[in-house]
Amino acid sequence: MTETVTTTANLNKFEKLKAEKDGLALKEEIEKIAKIGWEAMDETDRDHRLKWLGVFFRPVTPGQFMMRMRIPNGILTSSQMYVLGEVVQRYGDDGSADITTRQNIQLRGIRIEDLVDIFNKFHGVGLTTIQSGMDNVRNITGDPVAGLDAHEWYDTRELVQQIQDLFTNYGEGNPEFTNLPRKFNIAITGGRDNSVHAEINDLAFVPAFQENQERNSVTFGFNVLVGGFFSGKRCEAAIPLNVWVHPDEVVAVCKAIVEIFRDHGFRANRQKARLMWLIDEWGIDRLRREVEQRLGKELLPAAPKDEIDWEKRDHIGIYEQKQPGLYYVGLHIPVGRFCAEDMLEIARLAEVYGSGEIRLTVEQNVIIPNIAESRLQTFLQEPLLDKFAVTPGLLMRSLVSCTGAQFCNFALIETKNRALAMTKDLEKELIFAYPVRIHWTGCPNSCGQPQVADIGLMGTKIRKNGQTVEGVDIYMGGKVGKDAQLGTCVQKGIPCEDLQPVLRELLIQHFGARLREPAIV
Template sequence: MTNKFEAVKAAKDGLAVKDELEHFAAIGWQDIPEADRDLRLKWLGIFFRPVTPGKFMLRLRVPNGILTSAQLRTLGEIVDRYGENGNGDITTRQNIQIRGILIEDIPDIFERLSACGLTSVQSGMDNVRNITGSPIAGIDGSELIDTRPLVRQLQAMITNNGQGNPEFSNLPRKFNIAIEGGRDNSVHAEINDIAFVPAYRWGVLGFNVLVGGFFSARRCEAAIPLDAWVPPDQSVVELCRAILELYRDHGPRANRQKSRLMWLIDEWGIDHFRSAVTAKLSFPLHRAAPKDEIDWEKRDHLGVYPQKQPGLSFVGLHVPVGRLYAPDFFELARLAQFYGNGEVRLTVEQNLILPYVSNTLLAHLLEEPLLAKFGIAPPPLQRSLVSCTGAQFCNFALVETKNRALALSAALDAELYVPQPVRIHWTGCPNSCGQPQVADIGLMGTKVRRNGQTVEGVDLYMGGKVGKDAQLGTCVRKGIPCDDLQPILRDLLIEQFGASPRTDDLPQNSHLNVTAESIAVA
């Protein structure tokens, strides 16, 4: 038994459309064969969106979430040509998606991306998605392992240095890899198909390995230990290759709802799976270290913090639900170039970091107009807000998410004093791109009946925990109409998160990293 996706892949590899882009650009989106337009173009990161016909989304690959000023300017130029139809989003995999793209512009856009060192190859469908790593890799004073070189090596292996790699272009389903180099699980290791977390074995620092974490409409599972430890070298790349080859060659394909790596592990058992992995390696696979080094609560990196490099700081900016427009790209490029080393880091919370800022320039940076929009100390509920694309642009979404999430969080922040950050995640459908299962409060879009009408609603998730002892939350209430949500969340915040009705004399952000303290520390 097979399914339509496997039939499409069997007929022609997704990467084959790379040679047809000029033709597609010439004939226009309406005349592109449906299987190419709706499916195979995703192998190049190009997504047809029925809710915005003729306007495509382009998903990039940004390994470890690191962009340069030149790359930001290029993205700004691409978005800018589409006016009000163009924008970009920071994703929950430290990535960028840009919208409003016209198919006739794709050849030129790909030339521009290549010229600045960016690629979108194999960023969608049944491929390894953007590889995440510690967002303050190389600048964190408490860092254990710098993840940047390993993430770059992995991307090069999986994508053939951005040219496209047929070895890994026909997996049973999508695949996520994360490498954590710090103590606070900044990458959400537990929700990745392969995750590496720092651990000492025999006094040597390396990684324990987790496998099988995923979200889907059918099932959500946290990653489980492979009972394996590897040093922070080429062994990481070779181990990933071995697991990917096993998944490619033996992973279930008949039912796409049962095609993620964990289903293969279930079928084989973890011991058999580990043995099969070991047999493909050129080195002995050591048993896992007794404990890993994830022993901190998760940081969100918003604010100003000293780097391990003397005299320098990194500045974490809050980008409301990750949405960027052309002027934002241009201004971020300027700020990164003028105040830092021309680099910007993205986080899985859909925010960004300006690293390598001289302490002598901090006060000037904090006065820049863009920081009034992308602040370092947002109100508590907006601070920890995450949202998927939603029905505005995604045909899978059952509800509008980003605008609603912002409006509701702002209303609740105005109504309540919240003594601690509360992570609220919105996702428009059961595919869980907004990751409600890792949130303190997760909201998954659905349709509900209200007064005899079908309206937008959510299922409520609770209990997700990140950082050390991470765990997935579960659905505790179904079918809440979105119009009824504010009082329900208000009561929930009061009863379970210590919130209280606001009065004028209560400070909004007293628990946050604040400007004066940050500069003094730096």
């Protein structure tokens, strides 16, 4: 194929606004922005460039902004969670927070006038929102039980932090990487169950051992996957780069691949501005050669197999750590949404019972680690665990949902509230033999990742009885953990008001659910 040449004339509108002014430039204008208010702001700054600072204008809630954090590997301290809870409590108008499918947190109800104060609070506890939106490397995901899991191959925490520091200049902003053609997702897993969904990332590192037959030895490292992504136009699983890297090479390889994407990714058609489109144009061999050229050395070919050999865990419940006498407890946060009081209480529990550490999962849940065995039973009696259970229902425990139309202007349907209500009703109707993963997403952007679910529901608008109503397209066949694969659309255009009986039948026919016996009066 002939490589696409991008000129100023055929740049899309987002490339033009970036060429006019880098989003990171707004960092120096925060005091002015906070003083004049959102209605007096330049519209392009408000709607787009603020996203480089992690601040998102939402037309469905004018005047109430969303803030997206950067929480590498999903790891927080109790001090940081206290600050996040206090921000939602003090500044949020009907504020709430959502745990995302990238081990991150989004705060809602934020006023632009309070940005200076909020950023100062974040800085005081080592939090940042920098480059968390638009055409940047997004939150780096890693194993939620890294350093706790006795069976892990490698503790990913330090590597994830190094990658974050590289692309964000230690949270201060890095103009070298603020103008990518599109967003870029990176994940690194050192465990055995693919807890990061490696296959849906632009760049992923999965554990693998390289054999040296001459020395009769094996060395730990990572096989490299590239090109995974979801969009309204196309969804693809990541493919092997045919490269194995030592842990010491991971950060340099990340830098090289992101630089290649920055310098050569497509900028004319925004729908084709993800890494996989460049791979289509170049071929995987050329991408590998370009990486080696930037590194100044040849890379070893991929190890024959990776070490993802477990089915995926959800980490909900009570588990022994590798540290003798300590446990981590996974709390189920229904569809990842909690309020300020919940956040403050989670911080208190982590401080009182654990080491003050809190972890987030890509399933939108919370882990509190380092609880001594002697404190475990007392911890389990805490009232918050009535709301955020350690033994939720088998359908509820695997429920995932994007933000939905309540707060997101891209969403075509309401998701979180509907998902919760329908799941509760289905659990009343059915008995389940094992957890079933149902993911809701409000639009084809697939933030709720329906393609990796047992049953995925993608929001759409359909016609029923001459009226436009909210509906879903149904996806099935997604598999996580070892042998991960993406599901496909099996049924289109189901009105949401007619969805529950459809789900009931799918659960009975494909997932071993049984109808409950009617109560005897």
